[in-house]
Amino acid sequence: MPPAFSLPEYDARLAKVRAEMSGRGLDALIIGDPNNHNWLTGYDAWSFYTPQIVLVQHDVGPIWMGRQMDSGAAWLTTYLTEDQVRPYPENCVQRDGTHPMEVVGGYLAEMGLDGKVVGYESDTYYFTPKAVASLHAALPNANWVDADLLVNWCRTVKSDAEVAVMREAARLAEGAMAVAYETIEPGMRQCDLVAAVLAQQVGGNDEYSGDLTAVTPLVLAGEAAMTAHPMWTDQPFEAGQTVALELGGARKRYNAGLARTIQLGGGSPTLFDTAKAVEEGLEAVLATVKPGAIAHDVHRAWQDVLDKYDLTKDSRIGYGIGVAYGPDWGEHTVSLRANEQTVLEQNMTIHVMLGMWMDNWGMEMSETTLVTATGVECLTNFPRGVHIPG
């Protein structure tokens, strides 16, 4: 089971990271984010619930350091060689009075990193205050530099090979939404809809399978639609309910999001008017996205439409999306929002997510998009209007 991409692709990614490290004067970079581990080395396992890092230096290849029982996953899924895998022993896992990063800190000290300029990720899941403090204690003379999101920013512009995988993820997302459209009806339990969606997302099609999406399938039905991220229940859908679904697809850990809204009969003029305004807003956004566009200006195009219809939305309307295990598929980099000065570039992938969470109902419409040489392409292709089954 070779890594998901070619060796030259991984070499190019590593070169990008090292160039950024050089720009910041970093001798070494300690990466805690499993999404970044995957992107840099191919490493793919459900092992990030125990502490695990990848160390990048300039003169030797990346080194994975993690739990003994997971070191086999490095052999199976990465291009790393024997000297690039440094496991810590099982007896320090979740044991009172010690921490695996104390052992790893010892490895780093042996490698001569004390006294060096060492970057680390300060705000990523799975790399905790205690983990970082353990490393700091092991390298007391290092110059510790917050390099949070350094790798994430390197990930924003996708290679053509990554775009191809994102297209497959988008196919999986469309398949999941299609299953929902075909099966939802009043009286069906929310959990049974999600069961069908999950089976489709993971079973995929004859050519390829899927992974679980980094954001879990979200079902916003009835009053739960007033909030953005409710969990499904075993309650049945009801006639007359507005149901917003935020689903997606994941292929080789790359995620595509897709949100749509369903009306189970009836439906107020307010819903349909809002949906029409949101679709107009989406079109305004898509007309603005291109290389060189500023995130702030893209949001402005959306806001102009909202103003026309006297609607408000406080949250951002899009974000970079790509490789992710969860709980977030966003890359924590590009945000389409007022006062964001990020310049869009070709081959960025952005989830344009228009969620309107009102007082007692809600609706959603989203597309996973690719910034092209001249504009934008929706990777997801699915009818946008409010769906009325039957």
Next chain:
Amino acid sequence: MPPAFSLPEYDARLAKVRAEMSGRGLDALIIGDPNNHNWLTGYDAWSFYTPQIVLVQHDVGPIWMGRQMDSGAAWLTTYLTEDQVRPYPENCVQRDGTHPMEVVGGYLAEMGLDGKVVGYESDTYYFTPKAVASLHAALPNANWVDADLLVNWCRTVKSDAEVAVMREAARLAEGAMAVAYETIEPGMRQCDLVAAVLAQQVGGNDEYSGDLTAVTPLVLAGEAAMTAHPMWTDQPFEAGQTVALELGGARKRYNAGLARTIQLGGGSPTLFDTAKAVEEGLEAVLATVKPGAIAHDVHRAWQDVLDKYDLTKDSRIGYGIGVAYGPDWGEHTVSLRANEQTVLEQNMTIHVMLGMWMDNWGMEMSETTLVTATGVECLTNFPRGVHIPG
């Protein structure tokens, strides 16, 4: 949608936490772990990918502080009242140069926490170094005390109501494994087996549905079985393969784990001999577990069997299990392992997990267990022997 348990149950949980806080001289406790948020307040949403805490003090009720667009989930799923929900605005989410915990730190300062003794969780997912540093900066005169796992330890002994939910989770785990046993065959893609398992886990039965398990379904087939936590692929199962499955069920966020091994025809004497030894070891463990037993001694009973058969296993053989979103369903408290002095108590729930990851193959056998008044009960009930389909 009321919280999953009764108000007196939540009151009892809060009292447990406050008693422990008093014992450690804490005026306040800042909880970052979403599992603990759920356990203390009922809060249930896929919102923990942005910073979110629950603050516990002695004189006022717990306060949820999180993202604006997720505050509706507090109304929907908890017993908290309006003054116990303090959202931060959308514009600080994943924005360069600021952090939501700076806003939350301001709330804490307003509430008079500067100068107080404040406990916090130092080693939990989703509560990052930057988050903690932001709070420290906002309360420079507080006495910060590492209170990691304080709440987790309160969770180890389950109430009878929690045990009832764990029993439902165990039913879902059995259902998932039954589906795997019924459908697996050479030529079936791994992803298609997982699709069927997920649909069963979430669709549940006529009485209740399931959640996604905190640990994703793990398929250890062929050479991938040499490592503990590989991800499924779209490769077909092969005749003669040994396949270990670590599955589970989750009900109201409570997890039960269940691992078994399947042999797709053939099978070496080594496999069957190992399985027999592991089953004998499991029985030795179960004969030792009871209130008052020491974790070390339980492990000793296992080790004695391994020694007899000249087998080795470096990793622990069990851990506390319960409410969890992921990526881990373990509670990070009780571990069955050499030199662990934890005393087992009635109503602890422990996943006894016997994974043998060998050089080029592996096998697993596990049970989710309940410590009873006099011994142990397996909550999961499923045939233990290596399954040979067809």
